[in-house]
Each structure stands twice: as C-alpha cells, then as structure tokens.
Amino acid sequence: MRHQSMENIANAALRLFGEQGYHSTSIAQIALAARVSKGLLYNYFESKEALLHFIILHAVEVGEALLEQALAQNSSPQAQLRAFTEGTLSLLQKDPIFWRLLTALAFQQDILEGIMPQLMEKQGTAMAKIIAVFQQLGVNKPEEEAMYFSAVMDGIALQFVQMPDGYPLDRMKERVLKPYLDQ
Amino acid sequence: MRHQSMENIANAALRLFGEQGYHSTSIAQIALAARVSKGLLYNYFESKEALLHFIILHAVEVGEALLEQALAQNSSPQAQLRAFTEGTLSLLQKDPIFWRLLTALAFQQDILEGIMPQLMEKQGTAMAKIIAVFQQLGVNKPEEEAMYFSAVMDGIALQFVQMPDGYPLDRMKERVLKPYLDQ
Amino acid sequence: MRHQSMENIANAALRLFGEQGYHSTSIAQIALAARVSKGLLYNYFESKEALLHFIILHAVEVGEALLEQALAQNSSPQAQLRAFTEGTLSLLQKDPIFWRLLTALAFQQDILEGIMPQLMEKQGTAMAKIIAVFQQLGVNKPEEEAMYFSAVMDGIALQFVQMPDGYPLDRMKERVLKPYLDQ
C-alpha cells in the first residue's frame, strides 16, 4: 500500500461492498467512509471496477498463501489437508463479511469479466496442489476426490456466510475430514 | 399467467438476469427482449424487484415440488435420497443459467430483503424433510448429516453453474450418494 | 349529461381533483373511482384537460345562475347584495372541496390556458352586474367599490376553503354587508 489513504479506501470499500453489495455501494459512500474526497479515490484507483478487482486479488492472494503455508509447514498429506481445511474455515470465521463478498462476486460475471482469466489461472494452480495432496493420501480417483472436497468446502463456506451465527462450523470441519483422516 | 406477454417478460428477465446479473440488466433491455414496451411491464409487475421476486418464488416452488415428488414416489429412504439428488442435479443440468441466477442472488441481500422471510420458511420446511430421510437411513447424527449433505449439494451446484461445460456432474452425483447407498 | 357514466366520471374527477389536485390525479384513478374503464372515459372527454374544463365551466355556470337569481328575485339593491352574498357563501359551505379546487385552479395558468377567454368573458359580465348594484346603492365610486367587494369575497372564500372547520363564515358575512346595509 503506497499510502494510508489508499488503505483506508480499500478497507472502506471492502466493508461496504460486503455489507451492501457492489452495485448498491456508491463511490460517494466509499469516499465518505474512507474520509477522503471522491477525487482522491480516482488518484489511486482507475475506476470503481478497478477498486473491486484490487480487493479481490488481495483476497485471493491470502487464500494462496494459506494453502502454501499448509503445504510447507506439514509433511504428511493428512496434516496438510487438516491444516488447509482448518485454515480456510478459520479465515471464514474471522471475517465472514469479507468472504460473503467474495462468494457473492463469484456469481456476478458482469463484474468479474475483467479479472476472470487471472482468477481461473490461480484457481487451476491451487487445484493442482490439492490434487497432489489427495494423490499422496492414496485415494481412489484423486482428481475426482479433490473436486468433491472443494465442492464440500465451497458448500460449507456458502452456508456459513449465509448464516454465520449458530452455524456448526467445527462439527462440519470434522465431518469433512473424517473420511480422509480416520484411521 | 394472465397473458403471453407476462410470460415473455418473465422469461426474458430470467435469461437476462441470469446472463448479466440483476443490477446490470435494465428494464429497457428486458422489455426489448420480451418485445413489449417498458410500460406494459409495469402492468404485470409492480417494480423491477417484484419481477425478480416472482421469478425466484417460481423457482423455489419447482424445487419444493421436486422434493415432494421424490418422497412421494419412493418408499425406502435410499430411493428417496437418490431420487432427490438425481432430480436436483438434473434440474441444474436442464437450466444452468437459471440456477446460476438463483445462486448469485442468494448472496445479494440488498435484493432479497423483501422475500427473505418467505425463503427462510420454505427452506426450513425442506430441511426438516431431508433430516427425516437421514433419520430413516439410520445415520449417526441425522441433523448434522443433513446439513453436510446440503452443503455438498450446494457446493456442487455452485461449481457446476460456474463451469457447466465439462463438469463431471454424474460422477459427482455418484460420489455424493456412495456413502449412504453403499451396502 | 348524456349518460350516467358521464356523470359518474365528472363527479369522480371533481372529487379527486379537489382532494389531490389536478396533476396528482391520474386518469386511471378517475376511471377506477367512476367504475368505468379508461377507454370509456375517452369516449366522453377528449382529454384530461377537456374533462377539467367541463367541470370548471359547469361550476362557473352555477355561480352565474346564483347571481342571476339574486338579482331577479329581489328588487332593492340592498336585498340583491345580501342575497348574492349569502348565496355565494352558502355555496362555499355546501361544497368546500369543490370551491377549493376552483380557487386552486384560478392560479394554474398552465391548466387554464384553453378556457381563459371564456372565463374572462363570463367574469366581465358578472362584474358589470355587480357594479350596477353598487350604483343603485348610491356608493361613491361604484366601480371601485364593486372591485373592493369582490376582493373581500375572494379573500373570504380563500380563507374559508383553506380552513373550512371553525371559520366564522356567518360573522364574516355580516361584517362584509354592514357598511352597505347599515341604515
């Protein structure tokens, strides 16, 4: 971040996008919340869409780092899978609003068009790593299992961000891991 | 449906909302696609939001009917679960754009506010029926398992609507059912 | 009135224009209140404006008739003035909403443009008759006095229609007449 103002803007935008949705949040609101002028915002970000893309890419990088770390800090595939799962769900728990935003955005192609290629590429890379983990786990069809696993994680995230209070995240986590870590 | 025009409007709106998102679709576009005037649209729907709600509720009712049928036309819980799973995924396959719209909407509270209560109620009713199926299946913690199951289904739907071409929906289906139907 | 429907329409329009104002009343509202279709309304009246003009001219004719009668049924100018004054104020009292409409319209040239000439002519005719009464009363400058008198009547009407409840219409009436009828 080049500047405090830039960080303020990104944070305010993140919060407001998450709370109200992208389209329902105006530049004026963001500038007000960030305590800067609308003009300044355009010094840092080319457009409203560029601001959004900046936020999204930041988030995705957090997820990448998490996966990276889970793999690096553990040697057995079991431990890696557990670390990644726990890390992901704990991110969710720490900032549900943010992940709600991301989930919501995942379905609004009108907004994502500009960064879809980058996102797809990053997702492909991550998927490859997860497949490798399942391979080492020795499951039957590692690709299919990785896909199933990531569907489950997505589903849990989806349900959790919809209803963060009272969702049994921990029990779900154990339920996800059980088939792989049992025994 | 009072008239052909009303159906045209609802269909055009569904397609455009699904393709471009709700906010990025204008009334003018819908009217154009439905080959009616903007004014006529307001003879049938009170507002853009009301038009959306109409579409959503229609969709939810289709889902309800599916569950109903799966339960009614099968007696064993195994057959019921399979029928419901297959029915759901076949709906997805038949009209991915539509279900993409629905999934996207699930995260845009600014839009849903008006019908959230109705949706929550319907969802609660459906969940109760699914829990009952798992109870009859004799699984350990039926509530938790139902939740897990619905997370998996949501995750698969989510991934499928994101990438309908090439997604191995059938293999995922078998993967979902296996733990419950395997001997 | 050619027809019951026509009367229904005119009455409904009168009431709604009076209650809500001309611009804030829609043709749809009038048709609904008159229990006819919008289409039928256009069988009887060329346009919304024509409907308004019809109502206004009707009202003005009522006023003309009142003045006529006050003059015809009384021979002394004192009795004529009293009869006209009392008649006018009793009309006000009988249907304040209607006269409020008329008063309001008197200031909306955008609406009146089409019938201004007719109204001016009728008003000139009436004024001439009132001047004649003051002449017979032997006041100093009958033209000026007639103008003053009509200003007073307008002012009272204006205040009364603004606040029909509790306005001391009778006492005002006596106050108006006193200078002319005393002794």
Next chain:
Amino acid sequence: MRHQSMENIANAALRLFGEQGYHSTSIAQIALAARVSKGLLYNYFESKEALLHFIILHAVEVGEALLEQALAQNSSPQAQLRAFTEGTLSLLQKDPIFWRLLTALAFQQDILEGIMPQLMEKQGTAMAKIIAVFQQLGVNKPEEEAMYFSAVMDGIALQFVQMPDGYPLDRMKERVLKPYLDQ
C-alpha cells in the same frame, strides 16, 4: 447561499414555477434556465420538492421581516397598519410573478404537505401581531376585524396577481385603510 450556481438554480426555479406552475416545470427546464446540469441541481437540493420548499420559506421570511419592520419603525397603531399594508402591496407590485406562485401553492396541498406545519406556525405568529394592532386601534372586535382585514388583503393580492396590469392597487390600498385611519 454557498455558490452562484445555487442562486441561479433557485432564481430560475422561482421564475419557472411562477410562470408555468410547479408540476408543469421540469427539472430539465430549471437546469437549462440556470445554465447548470441536472446533476448539479441535486448537489444543492435534495429533490424538486425541497427546492420548492426552500423558495417558499424564503418568501415567507420576507413577509415576516416586513411585518416586523412595520411594527418596529412606527409607534402608533395607525402608522403600523399603514406601513404594513403599504409594504405588503409594494412587495406584490415589485414581484407579482413570485407572489402568484405563492398564492397558487397555497391551494395545492399535495405539494405543501411537507412544510404545512412550519407555515401554519408562522402564520399564527403573524396573525397574533396583527390582532394586537387592531386592539390598540380600539376597534370593536379586534380578532374578527383582523380576520376581515387579512381576508381583504388576500383578496386584493389574489386579484392583483391574476391581472397585474391595470389593477388599481393604490386605490384599493386607500379603500382598505380608510375605515381605520379616517379620523
């Protein structure tokens, strides 16, 4: 007034509302006449209605100041009454279009709803002061006389704004005052 533009807007709106009526004047027309964009208008005024209210309250304050001054700068009730009467009529003469607007508005409740309370309160305060003047004049029933006086003033204003050219405003003024100031 924060800016020249704001003044331009208010002046243009005043003129157009007065000439064409509130409903028949569009925001586009006002912006055009004020030589600003439609958008800018909304930087200064929340809505078309708020713009109107701003104009009205400005006008009413002018009237209040006039009464205040008439009372403060004269000690005898005769002089106060004359000063107020002359001041009022000279305001009328200076800007008939503006007062025509105000008079027209007095009858359009659909528009006034938002500021009626404020207006009523101001009017009550003014009326109390006028009653006090009549009390000091020693007339028979001061309240009633004040009401009559204000009806006369309203009636004259009404007729004058309807037909500013050729209306004998001065002679009417003298006619109004005569009963009170004559010896």
Next chain:
DNA sequence: TATGAATGAGCGTTCATTCAT
C-alpha cells in the same frame, strides 16, 4: 357502448467520472 392491453415520451433522480484549483 365498453374494455383494458399496449404504447412511448417524458419524468425525477442517481452516480461514476472529470478537472480546475
């Protein structure tokens, strides 16, 4: 005589974006 589905111009309003300062 009577209907109401259908039209389309025009409305008030919003908001991402620009630019002189």
Next chain:
DNA sequence: TATGAATGAACGCTCATTCAT
C-alpha cells in the same frame, strides 16, 4: 497530494392516450 463542483448518460418508473376487440 487533495478537493468537491460540475457533468451527462442512464436508470426505474408513470401516465395520458390509442385501438383491436
């Protein structure tokens, strides 16, 4: 670096009016 006055295109929506039936 920072402002906020100013723009203008686009939006959702209304409504007087028409016309096939």
